Amino acid sequence: MRVALFITCVNDTLYPHTGQAVVTLLERLGVEVGFPEGQSCCGQPQFNTGYRHETEPLVRRYAAAFRDYDYVVAPSGSCAAMVRDNYPRIGAKAAAEGRGQELADAAAEAVPKTYELTEFLTDVLKVTDVGAYYPHTVTYHPTCHGLRMLGLGDRPRSLLAAVQGLNLVELPGADECCGFGGTFAVKNAAVSAAMGADKARNITATGAEAVCTVDNSCQMHIGGTLARQGSTVRPVHIAEILASTEGNVW
Amino acid sequence: MSGTHQATYLGMPAFPAAADASTRNTQLRANLRHATHTIRAKRATAVAELDDWSPLRAAGAAIKDRTLRHLDHYLEQLESAVTAAGGHVHWAADADEANRIVTELVQATGEREVVKVKSMATQEIGLNGALATAGITAYETDLAELIVQLGDDLPSHILVPAIHRNRGEIRDIFAEKMAEWGRPAPEGLTDAPADLAEAARLHLREKFLNAKVGISGANFMVAETGTLVVVESEGNGRMCLTLPETLISVVGIEKVVPTFQDLEVFLQLLPRSSTAERMNPYTSTWTGTTDADGPRTFHLVLLDNGRTDTLADTVGRQALRCIRCSACLNVCPVYERAGGHAYGSAYPGPIGAILTPQLRGIQSELDASLPYASSLCGACYEVCPVAIDIPEVLVHLRERVVEGGPVSIRGTRTVIKPAKGHAAERAAMRAARWALDHPRVLRTGQRLASRTRRFHPRRLPGPGRAWSDTRELPKVPEESFRDWWQRTRGESGTEGRKTT
Ligand code: SF4
Numbered sequence: 001m002r003v004a005l006f007i008t009c010v011n012d013t014l015y016p017h018t019g020q021a022v023v024t025l026l027e028r029l030g031v032e033v034g035f036p037e038g039q040s041c042c043g044q045p046q047f048n049t050g051y052r053h054e055t056e057p058l059v060r061r062y063a064a065a066f067r068d069y070d071y072v073v074a075p076s077g078s079c080a081a082m083v084r085d086n087y088p089r090i091g092a093k094a095a096a097e098g099r100g101q102e103l104a105d106a107a108a109e110a111v112p113k114t115y116e117l118t119e120f121l122t123d124v125l126k127v128t129d130v131g132a133y134y135p136h137t138v139t140y141h142p143t144c145h146g147l148r149m150l151g152l153g154d155r156p157r158s159l160l161a162a163v164q165g166l167n168l169v170e171l172p173g174a175d176e177c178c179g180f181g182g183t184f185a186v187k188n189a190a191v192s193a194a195m196g197a198d199k200a201r202n203i204t205a206t207g208a209e210a211v212c213t214v215d216n217s218c219q220m221h222i223g224g225t226l227a228r229q230g231s232t233v234r235p236v237h238i239a240e241i242l243a244s245t246e247g248n249v250w
Numbered sequence: 251m252s253g254t255h256q257a258t259y260l261g262m263p264a265f266p267a268a269a270d271a272s273t274r275n276t277q278l279r280a281n282l283r284h285a286t287h288t289i290r291a292k293r294a295t296a297v298a299e300l301d302d303w304s305p306l307r308a309a310g311a312a313i314k315d316r317t318l319r320h321l322d323h324y325l326e327q328l329e330s331a332v333t334a335a336g337g338h339v340h341w342a343a344d345a346d347e348a349n350r351i352v353t354e355l356v357q358a359t360g361e362r363e364v365v366k367v368k369s370m371a372t373q374e375i376g377l378n379g380a381l382a383t384a385g386i387t388a389y390e391t392d393l394a395e396l397i398v399q400l401g402d403d404l405p406s407h408i409l410v411p412a413i414h415r416n417r418g419e420i421r422d423i424f425a426e427k428m429a430e431w432g433r434p435a436p437e438g439l440t441d442a443p444a445d446l447a448e449a450a451r452l453h454l455r456e457k458f459l460n461a462k463v464g465i466s467g468a469n470f471m472v473a474e475t476g477t478l479v480v481v482e483s484e485g486n487g488r489m490c491l492t493l494p495e496t497l498i499s500v501v502g503i504e505k506v507v508p509t510f511q512d513l514e515v516f517l518q519l520l521p522r523s524s525t526a527e528r529m530n531p532y533t534s535t536w537t538g539t540t541d542a543d544g545p546r547t548f549h550l551v552l553l554d555n556g557r558t559d560t561l562a563d564t565v566g567r568q569a570l571r572c573i574r575c576s577a578c579l580n581v582c583p584v585y586e587r588a589g590g591h592a593y594g595s596a597y598p599g600p601i602g603a604i605l606t607p608q609l610r611g612i613q614s615e616l617d618a619s620l621p622y623a624s625s626l627c628g629a630c631y632e633v634c635p636v637a638i639d640i641p642e643v644l645v646h647l648r649e650r651v652v653e654g655g656p657v658s659i660r661g662t663r664t665v666i667k668p669a670k671g672h673a674a675e676r677a678a679m680r681a682a683r684w685a686l687d688h689p690r691v692l693r694t695g696q697r698l699a700s701r702t703r704r705f706h707p708r709r710l711p712g713p714g715r716a717w718s719d720t721r722e723l724p725k726v727p728e729e730s731f732r733d734w735w736q737r738t739r740g741e742s743g744t745e746g747r748k749t750t
Contacts, residue, residue, distance in 0.1 A: 040686040050647075061687060149628060188266050188623065192625070
């Protein structure tokens with residue numbers, strides 16, 4: 001089983017700690033992982049803003065970077081969803097525009113091996129207890145793309161529930177969008193901020209010490225809003241919780 | 251009379267500006283939040299009662315798709331059936347033509363007043379304004395439409411056009427305005443729902459009993475029988491459909507379904523999705539005219555107004571499946587904060603964000619901003635009873651805004667240019683694409699960001715200010731993942747330590 005990490009541009013640039021947690025966690029579970037350096041961004045910001053043609057080289061790049069691997073694991077629901085949902089669309093549109101099958105083939109190559117981290121743990125490795133220890137009260141915000149495009153369902157929660165010492169508390173209105181939405185946060189700043197503020201208030205009201213997500217990008221928005229509200233709740237990526245062990249809490 | 255200069259959606263600002271204003275209106279946000287959260291919870295319960303919701307949803311989508319694929323055939327069948335049943339069919343290519351047809355039909359009766367019910371299509375084309383110009387007063391009879399009309403306001407929701415108003419505001423509107431339009435509100439009117447309903451009932455009854463001409467929309471039209479269907483809660487529709495001598499129904503061409511049997515699917519999908527009821531209180535059907543019952547004369551105005559052009563777009567056409575249940579509005583976090591008026595058309599919320607720019611085109615700043623009025627969270631797609639993939643269409647239309655491309659305008663295929671004002675963004679996207687496609691460049695950028703991290707401002711200039719005004723910026727780490735990997739794993743790690 002050849003497993004590659006797709007660290008995603010946000011993780012790589014702003015949250016390297018999350019990527020390191022993924023490496024630690026997977027290696028602890030006996031998976032040896034590679035990081036092909038030819039990887040870059042999944043293209044979601046461009047695609048979702050309407051620049052489909054700007055996304056095409058990134059589809060090619062993704063397929064080529066991970067060609068030698070059986071599995072690609074991404075610590076981001078929205079980047080995994082971009083590959084799985086939108087790469088085939090990009091391929092089909094290029095073909096319909098008379099530009100051949102190349103992108104559709106690249107998508108067909110990329111889609112079946114791409115997994116979001118929690119899916120990879122529960123569906124491929126078939127573990128829910130990853131041997132983690134995290135002595136904190138945590139609430140879980142299911143990010144939209146993980147929830148609706150990937151259909152992660154209970155996977156992240158069942159992984160959290162198996163963590164030693166972790167006290168999982170319910171988040172009211174959990175499945176409502178936090179308001180990030182990529183360039184939406186800039187293009188419709190007022191609505192995005194209003195959504196973020198409501199989400200942050202709900203999170204603070206749970207009394208949790210940390211709010212867990214499967215996406216660093218939503219976490220950036222939620223964390224930035226919490227901090228501006230003066231809340232002490234820490235945003236934390238699920239990989240960082242699952243990588244934690246007694247004596248080494250991330 | 252205020253109705254003669256009714257507000258219109260024309261000349262409204264782009265979505266972000268309008269939404270910016272409404273997010274500051276705390277009363278509006280509280281009204282909307284309360285209303286949408288209540289109905290969304292009820293809808294979920296009503297839908298969960300049915301074991302076969304997902305096959306029903308698939309069936310609804312399939313019937314609509316099949317009809318749309320052969321729309322010309324079913325519309326002709328409908329026309330023959332309506333004509334055979336004693337009705338008259340008129341075809342309207344656009345809003346002006348539809349307004350002219352209806353105005354002339356009303357003028358031919360010699361009447362100066364009409365009662366109206368259940369018609370988003372007439373809101374879409376601005377019929378009330380056109381009638382007013384011809385000296386004809388149109389009275390809205392849906393309770394919420396009445397509130398909107400008396401308040402000289404615009405609808406802000408598909409199902410509950412006055413959702414943005416609370417009881418106190420409604421009481422004030424009734425007390426102040428009813429007298430201008432007919433029977434005044436009773437003395438000492440309170441804001442109790444029963445009192446408000448009774449005031450509306452008395453006010454409207456007068457209109458129903460005097461009206462000689464009724465104007466309606468329809469939820470469905472059945473091709474095989476020529477039957478039109480209205481689904482409603484208040485019974486006002488039934489009054490409007492049966493009491494006047496002349497009935498004029500203005501309906502979008504996409505509302506046709508092939509057979510009477512198809513209604514079985516939609517009459518389950520619609521009430522549960524819209525009002526969270528197992529069955530709506532009134533379902534009225536009418537087929538042409540009948541001796542000694544109902545209107546003597548029946549006219550059906552079939553409205554295109556951009557629908558054929560929408561049909562020509564293979565991705566966007568799914569918007570024409572919409573049965574106007576409003577479930578997508580009620581779950582939409584953007585609608586909840588922005589309110590319906592910010593969308594600048596009769597169709598607010600997620601469906602409006604994909605339907606309006608297709609019906610009207612993306613020439614105006616407002617219409618070009620609508621595909622961006624979403625965080626793409628997907629809640630709308632999840633609830634839609636006819637499985638319209640709204641996020642997919644939003645992204646498709648965003649592409650049209652920034653890249654231009656082939657579209658159909660009044661039946662002619664043409665290629666449009668990108669909308670104005672996206673040049674800087676396009677340049678930035680191209681530059682980003684170039685850097686992202688050259689990981690070495692990306693790494694150089696990351697290293698530069700790390701090295702200058704102490705100097706990063708807390709507030710960003712330009713478009714980034716929108717971010718830093720309300721959110722802290724993440725700190726740039728000392729080292730990117732890429733650099734960490736290379737430092738700790740070295741070149742051997744580049745290829746990964748593969749196992750089999
Ligand atoms: S798009 Fe779907 S959910 Fe929205 S109003 Fe239309 S049918 Fe209802």
